[in-house]
Amino acid sequence: MKKISLGILAHVDAGKTTLSEALLYTSGAIRQAGRVDHGNAFLDTDVQERERGITIFSKQAVFSFGDTEFTLLDTPGHVDFAAEAERSIPAMDYAVLVISGTDGPQGHTKTLWRLLEKYHVPVFIFVNKMDLSGAKKDWLITALSKNLSGNIVPFDAPRNEAFFESAALCSEALMEEYMTTETICESSLQEAIRSRFVFPCFFGSALKFSGVLEFLESLSSLTLAPTYAEDFGALVYKISEDERGTRLTHLKITGGALSVRDSLSGQDWTEKVSEIRIYSGNKYKSIPTAPAGTVCAISGLSKTYIGEGLGNTPNLSSPLLSPVFSYRVIPENADPHTTLLKLKKLEEEENQLHVLWNDRLSEIQIQVMGDVQIEILTRVLKERFSLSVRLENGGICYKETIESPVEGVGHFEPLRHYAEVHLLLEPLPVGSGLVFESDCPEEILAKNWQRLILTHLQEKQHIGVLTGAPITDMKITVKAGRAHQRHTEGGDFREATYRAVRHGLRGAKSILLEPFASFTLTLPQENIGRAVLDIETMGGMINAPEFTEDGAYLTGRAPFRTIRDYQKEVTVYTHGKGKLSFENAGYAPVKSPESIIAEIGYDPDSDIINSADSVFCSHGAGFVVPWQEVEDYMHIESILKPKTVASAPSAPRVPQKSFADDALLMQIFERTYGKIKTPKMAAMHTPKEKKEAATYHSSKPKYDPDAPEYILIDGYNLLFATQGIDNDPELMEHARQMLIRRLCCYRILHSQEIILVFDAYKVKGHTRNIEKINDIYVVYTKEAETADSYIEKTSHELSRKHKVSVVTSDGLVQMIIWGTGAKRIPAAEFDAALLGAEKEIFRRIRDLNASEDLSDPKLRDFFENL
Numbered sequence: 001m002k003k004i005s006l007g008i009l010a011h012v013d014a015g016k017t018t019l020s021e022a023l024l025y026t027s028g029a030i031r032q033a034g035r036v037d038h039g040n041a042f043l044d045t046d047v048q049e050r051e052r053g054i055t056i057f058s059k060q061a062v063f064s065f066g067d068t069e070f071t072l073l074d075t076p077g078h079v080d081f082a083a084e085a086e087r088s089i090p091a092m093d094y095a096v097l098v099i100s101g102t103d104g105p106q107g108h109t110k111t112l113w114r115l116l117e118k119y120h121v122p123v124f125i126f127v128n129k130m131d132l133s134g135a136k137k138d139w140l141i142t143a144l145s146k147n148l149s150g151n152i153v154p155f156d157a158p159r160n161e162a163f164f165e166s167a168a169l170c171s172e173a174l175m176e177e178y179m180t181t182e183t184i185c186e187s188s189l190q191e192a193i194r195s196r197f198v199f200p201c202f203f204g205s206a207l208k209f210s211g212v213l214e215f216l217e218s219l220s221s222l223t224l225a226p227t228y229a230e231d232f233g234a235l236v237y238k239i240s241e242d243e244r245g246t247r248l249t250h251l252k253i254t255g256g257a258l259s260v261r262d263s264l265s266g267q268d269w270t271e272k273v274s275e276i277r278i279y280s281g282n283k284y285k286s287i288p289t290a291p292a293g294t295v296c297a298i299s300g301l302s303k304t305y306i307g308e309g310l311g312n313t314p315n316l317s318s319p320l321l322s323p324v325f326s327y328r329v330i331p332e333n334a335d336p337h338t339t340l341l342k343l344k345k346l347e348e349e350e351n352q353l354h355v356l357w358n359d360r361l362s363e364i365q366i367q368v369m370g371d372v373q374i375e376i377l378t379r380v381l382k383e384r385f386s387l388s389v390r391l392e393n394g395g396i397c398y399k400e401t402i403e404s405p406v407e408g409v410g411h412f413e414p415l416r417h418y419a420e421v422h423l424l425l426e427p428l429p430v431g432s433g434l435v436f437e438s439d440c441p442e443e444i445l446a447k448n449w450q451r452l453i454l455t456h457l458q459e460k461q462h463i464g465v466l467t468g469a470p471i472t473d474m475k476i477t478v479k480a481g482r483a484h485q486r487h488t489e490g491g492d493f494r495e496a497t498y499r500a501v502r503h504g505l506r507g508a509k510s511i512l513l514e515p516f517a518s519f520t521l522t523l524p525q526e527n528i529g530r531a532v533l534d535i536e537t538m539g540g541m542i543n544a545p546e547f548t549e550d551g552a553y554l555t556g557r558a559p560f561r562t563i564r565d566y567q568k569e570v571t572v573y574t575h576g577k578g579k580l581s582f583e584n585a586g587y588a589p590v591k592s593p594e595s596i597i598a599e600i601g602y603d604p605d606s607d608i609i610n611s612a613d614s615v616f617c618s619h620g621a622g623f624v625v626p627w628q629e630v631e632d633y634m635h636i637e638s639i640l641k642p643k644t645v646a647s648a649p650s651a652p653r654v655p656q657k658s659f660a661d662d663a664l665l666m667q668i669f670e671r672t673y674g675k676i677k678t679p680k681m682a683a684m685h686t687p688k689e690k691k692e693a694a695t696y697h698s699s700k701p702k703y704d705p706d707a708p709e710y711i712l713i714d715g716y717n718l719l720f721a722t723q724g725i726d727n728d729p730e731l732m733e734h735a736r737q738m739l740i741r742r743l744c745c746y747r748i749l750h751s752q753e754i755i756l757v758f759d760a761y762k763v764k765g766h767t768r769n770i771e772k773i774n775d776i777y778v779v780y781t782k783e784a785e786t787a788d789s790y791i792e793k794t795s796h797e798l799s800r801k802h803k804v805s806v807v808t809s810d811g812l813v814q815m816i817i818w819g820t821g822a823k824r825i826p827a828a829e830f831d832a833a834l835l836g837a838e839k840e841i842f843r844r845i846r847d848l849n850a851s852e853d854l855s856d857p858k859l860r861d862f863f864e865n866l
Contacts, residue, residue, distance in 0.1 A: 002225035003293035005252060006070045007121070009085055010098035011106040012077040015128035017041050017055060019098055019206035020074050026212050027070075029063035029280070035207075043074045045282040048376060054078050056376060058088045058238060060295055061280045066220035071295045079108045079583070080370035083321045084350070087306050089119045090316055091237040091252040091295060094223055099127045101135030101203070104143040107520055107581035111321070113148050118320055123199050124222075125152060126215055131205040144201065155200040155218060156211065171197040190224050228292035232256030233313035234264075236304050239349045240297070248277070248297040249304045254313045258298070259289040264310055266303060274300030305348065318433050321584055323354050323367035324515040324560050326397045327374070331364075332388040340364050342385045346377070353377065356461075359609045367397050396561045398596070399513040399587055400464025400505075401473040402427050407640045408504025409630050410496035411614035414622035418484035419492035421453055422639050424477040425504040430513070431473065431586045438478040445481040452490060453478050456497040463610055465505050466512050468602040472587070473513075476501065479639040495615075502612035503627050506604065512593040515560045518585040522553040523570065523578035530573055538562035539591050551577070557585050618788040625789070632796050707802045708753050712791045712822075713830070714808040715739060715758040721809040721827035744774045746837040752805070755779060755794070757787040795822045 010016035017036050020043055025033040034040040039050040043059045055076045063070050073092060075085035089095070095116055099105060105113075116123055127140055144152045151170040157163050168178035171192055178184055192198040200218065204211020233255035240248045258264075262273050277284040277297045290296045307316035331339040343355040343364065354367035368374055374391060381387040408423040428435065436457045438450045457476055464471050483493075519540075521531055528545055531554055535542055540558025563582065570578035590596060604612070612627035614634075625633050719735050736758065743754055754776040760769075760783070768782040781790050791806060798804045804822040807830040825833075 001067055001069050003069050004223050005091060005093040005295050007073040007088060007092035007095040009075050009095060009112045010077045011108045012054060014098045014100040015206050016077050016098045019126060019128060022206040022209055022212045024061055024063055026216055027063040027065045042281050056081060058084055065216050068220045078372060080373040082111060086115050086319050086321050087237050089115055089121055090235055092121050093226055095121045096124050096126055101127050101129040102132050104140055105147040107583035110147060111583040115320060122194050122196055125199060125201040127203045128206050130203045131208055137203060149199055152199045152201050156202050167198060190222055193222055194224050229255035229312060231312045233311040235313050236306055236308045239306055246299050247302060248299055249301045250297045253290050253292050253294045255292055257289055257291045269303040271301050273298050323369050324397050326365055326367045326395050327391040328393045329364040329366055330390040330392055332390055334387055336364055339387060342387055396514055398467055398469040399472045400466055400469050401511050401513060402508040403511055406504045406508040407638060408500040409634050410500030410503055411616060411634055412492050412495035413617040414615055415620055416487050417492045418487045419496040420482040420635055421496040421500040422480035422636055423500045423504055424479045424639060426475045428473045428475055430588060433472055435475040440478050440480055449481060449483050449493060450478055452493050453497050456494045462501050464510055465604040466510050466597050467600045480636050482636055499614055502610055503630060506612040506627050512590045513587040514590050516557050516585045516588045517560050517563055517582035518557050519563060519582035520553055520555050521580050523574050524551045527574050528552055618786050623786060623789055632793060709803040710798050711752045711754050712795055712806045713756045714787045714791060715756050717808050718827045722831040740773055742834045743776050745841055746834055747775045749837050749840060757790055759787045
């Protein structure tokens, strides 16, 4: 007996549950067909389902007909529970799409059709309620062909020439067979249906069992059993909990077989199957082994999730549908922590519910599909968990993307930690979601670190900088990175990755997106003008009106934000004759985002949890570099800025001093990048001369010959390195004043501008202070700003147009200033220069005292300066 997993889907009120009851009754699976209005439908087992007369939770039932065993997967029809339907579709071999004969294909019908197309599920169509007066078969066939597919073929018609001609138009293979044999065999129709070339359509009335038997016969004869792999595989499509609190994982076996006590593995977990259940309604039977094709529920697994693939089955891609409304949750009889845990438990079971903890606002937020889902949710929390909650500030779930490619840099280097990440953020077409890739050579960053960065990119919901909404429609590529041989840990790359994403978003031009709806508005012709004006005011787009005998209908797209409550207005101005239906049409840019951004009031600078700033290290302490200045400090070249070819004329080759020739610099280099391994016999070989080739490098500074030269001096570093003083405040103040006087003397003999920098980063509340004493500038840094960071930044800026020298004995700073094009002067060397200047001044004073001729202008100017 072949096994077929058969799903059943519909727009709300199309008669889906009634058809399910008719199929079960006709096949003999149940003794009496239940009714929705009587509250006794076999598959509506939940109290709320029976009260509301709608399906809320997907269920399954098993029945046999002919040589086929069907597992019927019943799904919700209400648009608020469309995500519940979507998660069940991948477990279906075939689907039955129920259409109301009086309404035709509705907005949600089109959504379901798109979902079935996405997951490549073959479809049988059953047009229900054909016993009602408004049902017109010809009009329905035209509407189905126009709104769903041109390959929909009525199969309840006689298999005559007209039928074969209609079927032959659906594919080349069928056309070729028909042209050759003037007929189409059953096996060809079966294959065409399975391949989604033909969509059989049947007409009837489920309530009166009209056409149900013929439909069942066709389902049995026209379906083909899938072919399964020998290796085990399964797809998780639902998580639930039974009345005893046992966690159940609902899955379809897609390969091999599964037995009780078998071990299953996922990411970072391995657990054993305790029980295998085959459900039919709210009852089940336990079986020892489930072969391929079985839809079952198993207990014993605690870490599975919806959409997870087990064994040789891959995980599902991101769902097509997502929540469009967001609410703040206010617990009334429990603390936020307990409420969050219970909501997270529900989120495992209901993937259309998104539960978030907003660290910035310290509140629980939920994202849902609509008002009916909210009513169901609050009641489930109260009845199942005894929790009372209040929902406030219902709004739209916005998203953000970027307009053009941008580089994101993240650096995390507190003491004994190190990681730097360079990402390329690129916009994708609307609806693409997020794509993560790595395009970084392994000689730049090892593969294990690249995989870790990708993990950190995927593990977090990254938010935008306009409203704090999640980002989407972007490709984020790992382009470069750096790790330290001894100091890098996994958490370092997490911090660097988060900051790199944020840095890129801060530097990009962001676009605010909002959910749109595709709508169909049916109304009297005299009301078209009012409707067109309203929808254009909403920011919607309208297609040309179409007229019918009974009125007209408008189609188009509009923001959910403005059209969600429009049905109330339609009812009023059409006196109850107008009807609005819409479906999710994805996201699109907000036309005038300024007011929305202002209303939300998100401030990315105050969001310290999602910081774009980086952390660098100096003097054994980490310091924060604002995101605007990170590119001035980063250790890896930009991946976007063009590199220029050196154009300077070739010069004689000069032997270069290596790091190994300077013991201090060698220690710093090895501490940062690891031990340098030199071949033992390297000293025995004479290096061969290599031809100079044009190389790409960063542009060196081009100095203005008339611009002054600058000397930047780390004051305390110079004093500690040359004077040997301690931290005594009185001695420090005396030494500081003496250094200023010595520099004033030095300035008399030299034309360079002197900037003397003293640390004040530990002084609480201190702001940067700059004094000019005689002809030198004395800078006291602000709180949390070191002299090193000020000098590095200033030398980088000045080196673009000026010759710059930096006086310091800090080896790390010396390495950094090499990259800016500045000249380094060791503290001892500069102290000797100061001493030489003092001796020269003393000599000139001595010569001046010995001279009786004061008419010499050079001597007179020198004396005045002194």
